[in-house]
């Protein structure tokens with residue numbers, strides 16, 4: 001389990017899903033609308049929540065960042081691979097895909113291994129069921145995960161991004 005925990009500001013939906021897949025406990029600001037009953041959740045409430053729950057805020061709102069500088073990260077530019085790269089440099093994060101440590105990309109809950117894949121036969125496409133043996137399932141929303149080509153593509157893209165970065169140094 002990764003110890004560092006995040007609270008991602010609105011607009012970071014894709015980054016939120018990536019961080020969860022890489023095992024980082026990440027709450028998305030939009031998901032807190034139900035908790036606070038206010039849409040959108042005001043900045044002060046987000047900051048309070050982050051302090052109470054020991055989370056680092058990831059934001060693209062510079063004013064918000066400045067007010068909470070001791071527990072927030074300001075990301076520049078666009079694109080999820082660019083964001084991951086900045087987080088890696090600023091916080092020395094590691095992005096490895098390990099299904100035992102991954103969290104549900106949809107609801108941030110922990111995953112558990114499916115002991116008998118016949119239990120999830122109706123949850124995945126027939127070809128996926130046929131070609132993969134190891135499946136994990138979200139303990140809360142029951143979404144099913146496996147180490148498919150989508151994960152391989154993400155890992156390749158991350159690696160090539162790192163290679164490109166290394167060329168400059």
Ligand SMILES: [Zn+2]
Pocket residue numbers: 104105106107108109138139140141142143
């Ligand atoms: Zn889930």
